[in-house]
Amino acid sequence: MSKFYLSTTISFCILTVISCKKSEAQSPPADLIASAVPSLSTVALVPAKGALLGHYYGTGTISETDAIIGSRPQIHLSYFGWSDHWAKDGSTRQDLLEGRIPLVNWEPFDVKFTAIVNGKYDGQISLQADEARELGKLFFLDFAAEMNEEEGWGGHNPELYIKAYRHIHDIFVRQGATNVVWVWCPNNVDSPGGPTAMQYYPGDVYVDWVGVDGYNWGTSNSDHEWETFYQVFKEIYAKIAATGKPVIIGEMASDEVGGDKAKWISEIIPTLKSQFPAIKAVVWFDVDKERHWQINSKQNSLDAYRLMAKDPYFNTH
Secondary structure, eight states, X not given: OGGGOOOOOOOOHHHHHHHHHSOTTOOOOHHHHHHHGGGOOOOXXXXXXXXXXXXXXXXXXXXXXXXXXXXXXXXXXXXEETTOOTTTSHHHHHHHHTTOEEEEEEEOTTOOHHHHHTTTTHHHHHHHHHHHHHHOSOEEEEESOOTTTTTOTTTSOHHHHHHHHHHHHHHHHHTTOTTXXXXXXXXXSOOTTSOOGGGGOOOGGGOSEEEEEEEEOTTSSTTOOOOOHHHHHHHHHHHHHTXXXXXXXXXXXXXXXXXXXXXXXXXXXHHHHHTOTTEEEXXXXXXXXXXXXXXXXXXXXXXXXXXXXXXGGGTOO
16 A cells, blocks of 8 residues: 555645635635645555545446446445444445445444543444454544534534544554544535534544535525535635645535536546645545436536546546
8 A cells, every 4th residue: 555655744834824814715826735735744545646536336336337437436435323333344345355445434423422522432432443453454534524514513512523533533543443544524614603614623643634525516506506626625625735634525526507517527637736736535426315416417427527537647646
């Protein structure tokens, strides 16, 4: 897995200074961010060039979907509940066997975060950490994503959320599960009147990759308007990139209604190169759910996705 590492270590504080002087809606100039990208720490799974492409297989099987795409995404996103033994799950093990990187989205539904902090679940967490360690290979673990939006893990209480995240992380470290690559992944927009994304940040010691989930919801609902790939992520990018961590888009997709989805897809790689160079992985949420997120919602959308997936930017690591 050594080909997924970078080897430089320089401070990223210049972005922090700039973001403090500007309003939250503004982003540092793209050329400034680009110049700071080499300062990414030596972090597991960061590609030497370009970015990793990931997929949530919600429309077809892995083999069926990869055949439609015409190439194989490097990351496989899967969702698991609080008490699930995701490290022993067949899909996780199959991913590692076949050379995919699992992205485990661990969702603590119906769990009180005070109970996590107070040690009620320490036995369960320790066992899950042992199972993760026994995998023996690097993989992404995204615990309690989108905490700043409707999921509201921990009751929209940043202090409690951070304590719970750190408590779980510390148990994994104590159990020797050093192959876990920790992802912290807010939503691209905050709940109205709620705490902002960065208020939930557990700290540099506890996070390997920072993430963000974001969608172009189209115009089928009057509360939304068509947004380009850049517009979806521009406001939060500067904030999360200022941590100096590599960035992963943990979920993304576009609807068909209100614009040109094929064009939306075709703009992803150029935008990553020119505006979002710290983003080192993107994961497509391929399912017909709240909107037509699936890659084959129309033939021209699928054609654009195929072309993107085969681009050297996602295939030279």
